[in-house]
Amino acid sequence: MGQFDLNEVRFLLNSIETIEEDPDFYGELKDAAWNVLRENPGIGFDEWMQTLMEQYPAEVVDALGSQPAETYASLADMWDSADYEDPETGECHSFQRWAEYFTTDESVELYELLIEAKREIRRLEARKCKRQ
Numbered sequence: 606m607g608q609f610d611l612n613e614v615r616f617l618l619n620s621i622e623t624i625e626e627d628p629d630f631y632g633e634l635k636d637a638a639w640n641v642l643r644e645n646p647g648i649g650f651d652e653w654m655q656t657l658m659e660q661y662p663a664e665v666v667d668a669l670g671s672q673p674a675e676t677y678a679s680l681a682d683m684w685d686s687a688d689y690e691d692p693e694t695g696e697c698h699s700f701q702r703w704a705e706y707f708t709t710d711e712s713v714e715l716y717e718l719l720i721e722a723k724r725e726i727r728r729l730e731a732r733k734c735k736r737q
Contacts, residue, residue: 634668637661639689642703646710653704654680693720 641656642648648656657680658665669679683700690697694716698706707713 628667630664630667634661634664635683635687635689637664638683638700639691639703642700642707643713643716646707646713648704648707650681650684650701650704653684653700694723 637660638653638657641653641660645652645656654677658676665676665680669676685701686699688697688699689703706716
């Protein structure tokens with residue numbers, strides 16, 4: 606049997622402990638972008654972009670960089686074509702479409718009721734499975 610150098614073992618253990626998945630900066634930006642829409646009913650593209658950059662500057666820079674023209678172009682593309690799937694409901698739409706869903710306080714309240722209903726359905730289904 607071969608001998609292990611204690612320093613090599615420590616190095617390997619430290620390496621294993623420090624291995625992390627690369628952060629999903631674009632995913633974090635998408636979460637932030639969706640939150641801006643949900644928290645600001647009736648918001649349009651320009652206001653959404655401005656609010657996103659003001660409230661989540663780190664997420665914008667981490668995902669898109671700090672060049673204004675490139676950031677604007679990337680956010681415009683994100684608005685039009687990037688899909689966001691709400692983990693609570695499974696609904697998936699472009700940010701522009703989400704903005705259309707969240708046009709009023711009432712529409713956000715209805716969406717909150719949808720979230721509650723889906724949670725209750727999952728709870729009842731889990732309960733039903735336990736009985737069987």
